[in-house]
Amino acid sequence: MIWLLILLGSSIARANFPGSNSHLSEPDSLKHKKKITDFVRFKAGVMMSSFYRPDISSSNGILTNPLWSWQAGIASDFFKRKYHYSRAELSFNTKGAKEYFTSDGVEIESINQFRNLQLSVLPVVLRAEPKKINPSVGVGFYFSQRLSGSSKTGINGEKVSEDPVSLSFFDVKQDFGIVLNLEVMYKKHPGIEIRYEAGLKSQSTLRDIKNRALVFSFIF
Amino acid sequence: MEMRRFIFEKKWLAFLMGIWVFAAACKKDKTLELDEFYRFKMVKELKLDTLDKKVYIMGFEETNSVLTARAFDAVKKQLNIPDEALKYYANGEELENGVFEPGEEGDYKIYAKLGSIVSDTISVRIWNKMNMKLVLKSEVPPGLVADGVSKAVFKPEIYLNGVLTTNGPSPEIYIDGEKISSTTFATKKAGLYEVQAKGFGLESEKVMLEILSPAKKLVLNYTLNSSVFWANNVSEATIGIQAFDINNQAIDLSEDVQLFHNGVLVAYPLKFKTNEVGLHNFVAKGYKIQSNEVSITAQDQGIYSIIRMPVVFHEVNTKELTATGIRDILANLTLAYRNSLNRSGGPKDGNAADVFVEFYAATTDPNGNTMSVPGLDRVTSTKSSFNINDTDTEAWNSFWNPETYINVWIFPNIKGDYASSSWAYFPAVTQYIKGLNMAEKGSRPYYPFGVFWNYNHKIYIEVLAHEVGHVLGLSHVFDGNGSSFESCSSDDPDYCPDTPYYDRNAYEKSLQGGSNKNYYRRTACSGEVYNSTNYMDYDYSYENSFTANQVSRMRFVTNYGLWIPTPFNQPSGGRRSAAAGMIKKPDGYIFTPPVICPIPK
Numbered sequence: 001m002i003w004l005l006i007l008l009g010s011s012i013a014r015a016n017f018p019g020s021n022s023h024l025s026e027p028d029s030l031k032h033k034k035k036i037t038d039f040v041r042f043k044a045g046v047m048m049s050s051f052y053r054p055d056i057s058s059s060n061g062i063l064t065n066p067l068w069s070w071q072a073g074i075a076s077d078f079f080k081r082k083y084h085y086s087r088a089e090l091s092f093n094t095k096g097a098k099e100y101f102t103s104d105g106v107e108i109e110s111i112n113q114f115r116n117l118q119l120s121v122l123p124v125v126l127r128a129e130p131k132k133i134n135p136s137v138g139v140g141f142y143f144s145q146r147l148s149g150s151s152k153t154g155i156n157g158e159k160v161s162e163d164p165v166s167l168s169f170f171d172v173k174q175d176f177g178i179v180l181n182l183e184v185m186y187k188k189h190p191g192i193e194i195r196y197e198a199g200l201k202s203q204s205t206l207r208d209i210k211n212r213a214l215v216f217s218f219i220f
Numbered sequence: 221m222e223m224r225r226f227i228f229e230k231k232w233l234a235f236l237m238g239i240w241v242f243a244a245a246c247k248k249d250k251t252l253e254l255d256e257f258y259r260f261k262m263v264k265e266l267k268l269d270t271l272d273k274k275v276y277i278m279g280f281e282e283t284n285s286v287l288t289a290r291a292f293d294a295v296k297k298q299l300n301i302p303d304e305a306l307k308y309y310a311n312g313e314e315l316e317n318g319v320f321e322p323g324e325e326g327d328y329k330i331y332a333k334l335g336s337i338v339s340d341t342i343s344v345r346i347w348n349k350m351n352m353k354l355v356l357k358s359e360v361p362p363g364l365v366a367d368g369v370s371k372a373v374f375k376p377e378i379y380l381n382g383v384l385t386t387n388g389p390s391p392e393i394y395i396d397g398e399k400i401s402s403t404t405f406a407t408k409k410a411g412l413y414e415v416q417a418k419g420f421g422l423e424s425e426k427v428m429l430e431i432l433s434p435a436k437k438l439v440l441n442y443t444l445n446s447s448v449f450w451a452n453n454v455s456e457a458t459i460g461i462q463a464f465d466i467n468n469q470a471i472d473l474s475e476d477v478q479l480f481h482n483g484v485l486v487a488y489p490l491k492f493k494t495n496e497v498g499l500h501n502f503v504a505k506g507y508k509i510q511s512n513e514v515s516i517t518a519q520d521q522g523i524y525s526i527i528r529m530p531v532v533f534h535e536v537n538t539k540e541l542t543a544t545g546i547r548d549i550l551a552n553l554t555l556a557y558r559n560s561l562n563r564s565g566g567p568k569d570g571n572a573a574d575v576f577v578e579f580y581a582a583t584t585d586p587n588g589n590t591m592s593v594p595g596l597d598r599v600t601s602t603k604s605s606f607n608i609n610d611t612d613t614e615a616w617n618s619f620w621n622p623e624t625y626i627n628v629w630i631f632p633n634i635k636g637d638y639a640s641s642s643w644a645y646f647p648a649v650t651q652y653i654k655g656l657n658m659a660e661k662g663s664r665p666y667y668p669f670g671v672f673w674n675y676n677h678k679i680y681i682e683v684l685a686h687e688v689g690h691v692l693g694l695s696h697v698f699d700g701n702g703s704s705f706e707s708c709s710s711d712d713p714d715y716c717p718d719t720p721y722y723d724r725n726a727y728e729k730s731l732q733g734g735s736n737k738n739y740y741r742r743t744a745c746s747g748e749v750y751n752s753t754n755y756m757d758y759d760y761s762y763e764n765s766f767t768a769n770q771v772s773r774m775r776f777v778t779n780y781g782l783w784i785p786t787p788f789n790q791p792s793g794g795r796r797s798a799a800a801g802m803i804k805k806p807d808g809y810i811f812t813p814p815v816i817c818p819i820p821k
Contacts (some may be wrong), residue, residue, distance in 0.1 A: 056252070064250050103254030103335050104314075106305050110257060153259070155302045165299060169258035207261060 043091070043193065044072040045217020051097040051112075051203070052210045062214045067113065069094035071215055083127055087138060089120040095175075095211050096149075109154040110166065114203075118144035120179055134191075138181040142197060146173040170203045175211055177201070183219065191219045254305070254335035263291040263299055266339040268308075268332045271320075275388045278325065279349035280420045285320045289332035289339050307333045322346040325380075347388070349420060353379040354391055356417040356424035365434035366507070367471060371406035372429055376417035391419030395429075407431060408474035410508050433507035434471055435463040440479075440504045440511040442492075446570025447718035448768060451497040451518035455570040459490040461504045461511065477506030494518050521573045521768055527778055529785045530582035531626040534618045536599045536606075538632050538675060546581045546595040549681060554578040556685040556755065559766070563682070566740065566762025569753040571718040573768040577692070577778070579626065586620050586800045605633035608643075609811065615668035616805040623782070623789035624800030626691065627670030628684070634674055642674040642683050643814040644690035651780040653773070654715045656693055659782055665803060667812040669783045682763035683817070685755045690815045691784065693777035694770055697757045698724040699745070708745035716769035719754055720744035758817060 048066035073091025096113040122140030151167035154160035177199035185191035199211030254260060269288045276283040287308045291301045308315040310328045315321075322328060325348040332339040359373040376391040377384055392399050394416050405415075410433040417424040439462045446455040459479065465471050479488040480503050494500065497520045504511035531550055535541050555561035559574040581595025591597075599618045603610055611631050620627055634641070645667050648659035671687040695714040698721050699706040705724035706713075713721050722742045731737055739760035740751050752761035756770065766774070778786045 053256075056256070100251040101254045101257040101260075102251045104307050104333070106254055106307075107251070108254065108257050108305070112258075151258070153257075155304045163259060165262065166258040169262060204258075207258075 039076050041075045041077070041219055042073075043075055043089070043217045043219040045070070045193070045215055047071045047093055047095070047213050047215045049095040049097065049211060049213040051099070052199075052212045054208055054210070062212050065098060065100070066214070067094075067096045067098040067111065069096070069113065071217060073118075075219060077125075083129075085125050085127070087120075087122040087125055087140070089118075089122075091118050091120065092116070092147075093118055093144075093213075093215075095144075095213055107156055109157075109160055110163075111152045111160055112149070112166070112170065114149040114170070115147045116144040116175070117147055118142050122179060122181055125181070125183075132187055134185040134187075136183045136185075138179075138183070140179045140181070141176065142179050143176045144174070146175070169206060170209075171205055172201065172203050175199050175201050175203065177211065193217045193219055255337065257335070259299065260291075260301070260305070260335055260337070262293045263301070263334060263337055264294045265292045265296075266290075266332060266334050266337045267292065268330065268339040268342055270342055271344060273389070274343070275345045275347060276322070277347050277349050277352070277389075277420045278322075283322055283346055285344075287315065287318045287320055287330065287332065289334075291334060291337075301334060305334055309333065320344070324348075325351065345388070347380050347385070349422065351381045352420065352422060353382075354417050354419065354422040354424040355379060356393070356415065356427050358415065358427055358429070360429060364429075364431050365465075366407050366410040366431045366474060367434035367465070368406055368408040368474070370434075371404045372415075372431075374403045374405070374415060374417070374427075376403075376419070376424065389419065391417040391422070391424070393417055405429070408434075408472075409476050410434070433509060434465055434474075435507035435509060436466045436468070437464050438462070438477070438504050438506060438509055438511035439464065440502055440514045442502070442514055442516060444516075444570060446767075448571060449516050449518050450521050450571065450573070450768065451495050452521055452572065453493050453495045454568050454572050455493065455518070457492040457516050459488070459492055459502055459514070461488065463507065474506060477504060479504050492516070521771070524574075524576040524771075524775055526576050526578055527786055528578045528580060529626050530624065531579050531595055531628060532582045532597050532620055533595055533673075534597045534599050534615075534620075534627065534629045536601050536614060536629060536631050537604070538630070539598060540678075541593075541596050541630070543581070543593045543596070546593070549678075549684065550579045550581055550595065552681040553684055553688065554580075556681065557688075557766070561681070561685075562762070562764040564762040564764060566753060566764060567751055569765035569767055571767035571769070572753070572765035573771045575692075575766055575771050575774055577774070579688075582620075582625050584800075586624075586802050599629075605635050606631050607634070607636040608638050611672055612668060612811055615670070615672070616803075616809075619665075619668050619670070619803040619805075621800035621803055622665060622669045622784065624785055626688065626785060627668070628673050629668075629670065630673050630675055630678060632675035634676075638816060638818065640674070640676070641816050641818040642672060642677050642687055643816045644671045644687040645669045645812070645814045646690060646695075647693055647777055647781040647783055649693070649777060649780045650782065651776070653693070653776055653780070655695055656777070656781075661782065663782060664806065665783050666806055666809070667814070668803075672814065682755060683758075686758060686763070686817060689756050689766070689770070689774070690817075692774040693781060694756050694766075694773060695815070696817075697754050698722050698727075714756060714770075716767060716773060718767040718769040719756070720746060720748055720750055 047069045048062050049069060050062045050066055071091055071093040073089055075087055075089040078086045094113050094115050099110045101108040120140060120142040122138035125136050125138030127136035149167060151163045152160035153163035153166060177197055179195060179197050181193060181195045183191045183193045195215040197213040202208045202210055267290050271285050289306055291299045293299055308318045310320055310330045320330060325346050328344045329341050330344060331341040355377045357375045357377060361370060364370050364372055374393050378388050393403060395405060395413050410431050413429040415427040415429050442457045442459045444457050449455045449457055461473060461477060463471050463473055479486050479490060482501055497518050500516045500518060502514040533541055533546060552561060557575040557577040559572055583591055583594045585591050597618060601614050615629050646656055649656045650661050652658060671691060673684055677683040697714050697719040699709050699713040707725060708723050722744050727742060740762060741749060742752050743749050753765045755763050755766055778784060779788055
């Protein structure tokens, strides 16, 4: 799926390259026929995710022991102005955490992966004067619906195996949170996004556990 | 242009690799407490599985145990917890691989942990057999008797290092080497018992328990179903044993009470019959005491010389009797008088006895002629029906010498009060016997002496036996005067002590109405309840017995009675061929009422 989306996005981008400048707003005086890529962009990348427990300071951070996964989807910009615009995205991603629990000589490796369909909205994306390097920064929010999930557990170094009991612990299948997005585009090349997503809704009714994710992706 | 794209792409690639390296450099695994693990986070209760015992004894049994625990969520559903995640502790020290291996005597508190979740604690005590001692204590009431109720209570105690233990395992109690299932012991068998506690390879000192006989005395008694215990295999002695305690209260017999007959063990309870004449001694033994001795003498009923009596049936107006029929009637009549007839199949009287009288069909008529049909005299009467006076009149016309023949008249169509009756006359005797008239030897009969057998009764041999009984001097066993019934009198109505008598009126009343009738049951005037078996009783009776006293009376009559074909009246005895002659009605004859035997309607 991910490779299909990347290849598809890449081919469309190439078909539009280098004349395409959909990322940049067009002067009002410039009139030409719009292509689909003027409205829909494709993005794909890798995601580092983890769980955040507000009551434990030693909770894993995203960078300390992330769960590596992927993200792919489509994005569209609206209300384009010279220095700002809005964006809406619909993507598939996999969030979760890879964690280790230990005590009294027992070590448990736990991997939880939840595949979601996520809608992200960035109402305000600010960008600078168009130059050779074009950075932009945006904030917004997301809402996601879990499509499937799996929990795997390994004891004392043994190979992880399915753990339906742990999976049942994560009994909340919806999530929403805030998005902080940084995008850099070099001239007319595909942009690179670095995005931080912080979930606001606990993923379990038994424990306050929230999603955190750092996403690196290309946008075409 | 392509080159530029390539360069640009290389740069992006380098950028991404930089991010990767950055992330990898930042990677530092952090661990969380085990309790935070999601599956364990759902554990609300950790329960340690109990061991088989609370106390294990080193040196006697395996003391090592593999511990297990189970985890449950908030709704008590058991959760799958990896064994590796569970830790077990005994007195605070972790047990390797969850195996409890106590190395020494002591009390241990065992629990399990799952992270910081602690299970319940179970206590196990380890005792060393080498330091244990088994002591049997008992509570025995003074004078414990073997009544099956009084009991001794045993209390085995375990001492560990000289200190009495509590809540430990229970040793078994053995009495005379056999294990008992409780700590109490009651028995019905007196004796000295050896009691010991055993367990865990240990044995207590033996305790001797003496259980006394609960019985102060054994009493042997008996009842007879006859006035005399005859050696006839019919008389029955019911042997009873009673035991009495020190308060003279009757107690249940124990299983070890035995009954001996002439020194031989016999089953108890016993209904004793025999045909062995002589003394029979009984004694009961049990409770380590012996009963009184009961001696029962089985008497010989006596052997008389057989008297054979010829019989002639005067069949009036009907022609149904045949030679075969007469032979059968008299054969059965003979069986009745030889104590061998029991057509009803009922119980015999305990005093039942042989009369030693037999009957046969007369072969010669009063004129000395050989009878065409032995025992049959067909009589023709101008009357077609008869009252008792008619029968009397007709009988005088065919009254064969009673000292040669038993006269049996068979009348059909009897009318009047005796339509359903047969009847007979008593004999006269030359020696006094209560209940019979005396006459000089040679006196002629002044009534048609013999049997009047109702035609309607001719299939009833028992009726004929009954009426012949009158001819031989027997009365009804019940109180009454001939055809009338009386209430209980003070005198025995038939002069035979071994035949109980009863209120016939009350009996017949008992048969009227109601559904719970017992036709054969009688309540004697003495209060005794018995079954009617005597030929001299009738409807309803089993009619299968003459008693010994009745036999004695009949044999007195055969010895001293007139008008009977006996050696007393015919010294030659045996079959007679000489002409016997007819008996004529005496002048000035006055009808004498016979003994009427009405059959109840």
